[in-house]
Amino acid sequence: MKKLFLVLPFVLVLFFACKKKEAEPQVAEPKVIEPQEDVVEMSTPYGNMYVWLYKATPLHRDNFIKLAGEAYFDNTTFHRVIPGFMIQGGDPNSKDSDPSNDGQGGPNYTIPAEIKSEIKHKRGVIAAARTNNPEKASSGSQFYISVSTPGTAALDGNYTVFGYVMKGMECADSIVSQKRAPISNRPYTDQKMQVKMIKKTLTEIKNEYGYTPEF
Numbered sequence: 052m053k054k055l056f057l058v059l060p061f062v063l064v065l066f067f068a069c070k071k072k073e074a075e076p077q078v079a080e081p082k083v084i085e086p087q088e089d090v091v092e093m094s095t096p097y098g099n100m101y102v103w104l105y106k107a108t109p110l111h112r113d114n115f116i117k118l119a120g121e122a123y124f125d126n127t128t129f130h131r132v133i134p135g136f137m138i139q140g141g142d143p144n145s146k147d148s149d150p151s152n153d154g155q156g157g158p159n160y161t162i163p164a165e166i167k168s169e170i171k172h173k174r175g176v177i178a179a180a181r182t183n184n185p186e187k188a189s190s191g192s193q194f195y196i197s198v199s200t201p202g203t204a205a206l207d208g209n210y211t212v213f214g215y216v217m218k219g220m221e222c223a224d225s226i227v228s229q230k231r232a233p234i235s236n237r238p239y240t241d242q243k244m245q246v247k248m249i250k251k252t253l254t255e256i257k258n259e260y261g262y263t264p265e266f
Contacts, residue, residue, distance in 0.1 A: 085253065088253060089104065089249075089250065090103065090248070090250070091104060091214070091247075091248060093219075095225075095242065097221070097225040097226065098219055098221070098222045100218070100219035100220070100222050101217050101219055101260055103256070104214040105212070105265075107165075107167055107266040108165040110162050110163060111162055111211055111213035112214070114162055114191065115213070115214070119246045119248050123143070124192070124244060124245075125246060126244075127142060128146075130154060131195075131236045132227045135199055137203070138226050139154075139193065141194045142193050143156045150237050162179065162189040163189075164211050165211045165213065166212075167212075170266060172197055172202050172203040172207050174198065175215055176196070176216075177194055177196050177213060177215065178195055178197070178210045179193070179194055179213060187211075189211050198223050215265070217262035226238070
């Protein structure tokens with residue numbers, strides 16, 4: 052009987068401790084919200100291309116996002132296409148009916164070069180076109196997408212590469228295969244684009260486009 056009295060207080064302490072624990076409200080773990088990233092959605096006659104803009108080239112990245120937000124690229128065309136090389140677009144002059152002025156337009160400013168030795172001209176990159184200038188400053192709006200399977204290493208160090216087509220390169224392949232004028236390399240049929248920015252998390256980018264951002 053004496054042992055029973057010794058055990059009973061211990062059991063009562065455990066009982067009331069458990070009841071107190073049950074009564075305490077459970078605090079939920081804070082939900083982690085993954086930040087969203089800017090992704091370019093470029094609509095073409097053959098479908099959409101989705102482009103990652105490199106954070107390693109912030110001047111070009113911010114400029115492209117700004118212009119896309121202003122619908123600057125909408126209804127411009129890929130006015131110069133060269134099979135095995137690239138497709139070029141982004142010139143506001145390509146909206147008009149005069150093909151002779153294509154390649155000469157832009158927003159009346161240039162972007163300082165952001166040429167990075169580690170960023171190469173592989174297939175699928177988007178890079179800034181430019182005039183011949185010693186600073187290698189880029190056009191304010193014109194760009195090209197490399198369609199060459201082995202890439203275009205000869206351009207490394209000379210033009211700023213500022214992004215990569217994560218998904219939809221088959222659209223670029225369709226554009227570059229269009230019949231074109233022999234000297235200007237302008238497609239006989241306008242290859243128009245619509246460009247806008249969309250938001251995706253890094254998880255969505257990996258799952259939807261199969262891409263993990265490099266730069």
